[in-house]
Amino acid sequence: MTIIACTIDAIEPLTPTVNRVLLTPLTPISYQSGQYLQLCLSEEDKRPFSIASHEGSLQIELHIGAAETDQYSSQALAHLQQLFAAKQPVLTEIGLGEAQLRTDSVRPLILLAGGTGFSYIYSIAQTLAKQNIQRPVSAYWGVRDVEALYHHPEMQQWASSNQHFKFIPVVQNPTADWAGRTGLVHQAVLDDFASLADYDIYIAGPFAMAGVVREAFLQHGAERENMFCDAFAYI
Ligand SMILES: Cc1cc2nc3c(=O)[nH]c(=O)nc-3n(C[C@H](O)[C@H](O)[C@H](O)COP(=O)(O)OP(=O)(O)OC[C@H]3O[C@@H](n4cnc5c(N)ncnc54)[C@H](O)[C@@H]3O)c2cc1C
Structure with missing residues (x-):
């Protein structure tokens, strides 16, 4: 290289x-x-x-x-x-890396970030927004504390200006005034989708999260070849 x-x-x-x-x-x-x-x-x-x-x-x-x-x-x-x-x-x-956005796919997308794994889905989300892609996108971002949601307003703005784009922040340790989703971010995905079989899933975050997500999503119907995550190579 x-x-x-x-x-x-x-x-x-x-x-x-x-x-x-x-x-x-x-x-x-x-x-x-x-x-x-x-x-x-x-x-x-x-x-x-x-x-x-x-x-x-x-x-x-x-x-x-x-x-x-x-x-x-x-x-x-x-x-x-x-x-x-x-x-x-x-x-x-x-x-x-091998987990770059596949633009030739027609499947709906789930973007899943834990903590600074947001960097990865932010790059993908920007490209999808620029290309005005019509595939449904559900972007989940899990953080331990609300203060860690640094690009929250920008992501919400994208979501409100594009009917195909959903942004779901998930806070693990919420404050009393947090009205959004809580818990572990992958659990929010499991709760929202009856099966993950039809989705392209892009994942970034701590290694421990990547391991948990890989097993849980496969059990929830995800196809291994449609799950993209460079951390998988390290665990
Ligand atoms: C290819 C590659 C790229 C990387 N890029 C970056 C980068 O851009 N920036 C960077 O700082 N580091 C990067 N790293 C290093 C590493 O991935 C980060 O240190 C890590 O993602 C940091 O997570 P965090 O502390 O922000 O998340 P945390 O604050 O620990 O967790 C955030 C959320 O993730 C979920 N989660 C965490 N642990 C678990 C678990 N055990 N089970 C289930 N869910 C869990 C929860 O929803 C939690 O709220 C990279 C590593 C690799 C291999």
């Missing part, structure tokens, strides 16, 4: 624990919505992050969760902050 140097244009907080990182590749690149890149912390240490921007975008957006307890992300963010301060580019590998 070719190493691509990218300028770091911005690092800005989306929530107290999630940062948006904007990169511009210094050489022409292409990627598909739903793919990821690897940040090269060193020659041996490369960490995957979903690309939040849609294919064709010249600037690449990442959403990096950086809770202190999450070394995987916080070390990657520290690496980026150090390079940003020194005005140096970051090395990346771009356009990885």
Whole structure:
């Protein structure tokens, strides 16, 4: 895989624990919505992050969760902050993964994100919105706390302007004033669909969630070849 140097244009907080990182590749690149890149912390240490921007975008957006307890992300963010301060580019590998949006399918879609897995479904949702696709889309985003729903208004706006697009945020630990869905995000999908047999399902989130979802959705009728999730390769 070719190493691509990218300028770091911005690092800005989306929530107290999630940062948006904007990169511009210094050489022409292409990627598909739903793919990821690897940040090269060193020659041996490369960490995957979903690309939040849609294919064709010249600037690449990442959403990096950086809770202190999450070394995987916080070390990657520290690496980026150090390079940003020194005005140096970051090395990346771009356009990885097998879970990109299949535009040749006619099946309805379920997009399922846990936490920062939202980055992945955000990229796919943007492409679907741009292409004005007529396939029904149900986008589920599960978070532990309401404050983690950083693009909530934007997703709601898409949903209200497109009759085929549903957005369902699911909060695990709701506050008293949360009127939406609660619990684990995959359970909301299981509750809403009698069978998943007819759907293309795109999944991103913590590895533990991916494992649980794979088993539960297969038992609920999903076809393995219509489930797309790069985390499956890691578990
Ligand atoms: C290809 C690839 C791409 C990646 N991209 C990114 C990225 O863009 N940004 C990033 O920060 N990290 C990324 N990672 C790393 C990793 O996936 C994230 O650290 C992880 O998704 C972070 O989850 P979270 O802490 O935000 O979710 P959490 O806050 O832990 O969970 C969010 C929700 O997920 C569901 N959930 C969580 N655990 C379970 C469970 N055990 N069972 C059922 N449901 C559960 C619940 O609904 C929960 O509310 C990537 C990893 C890979 C392999």
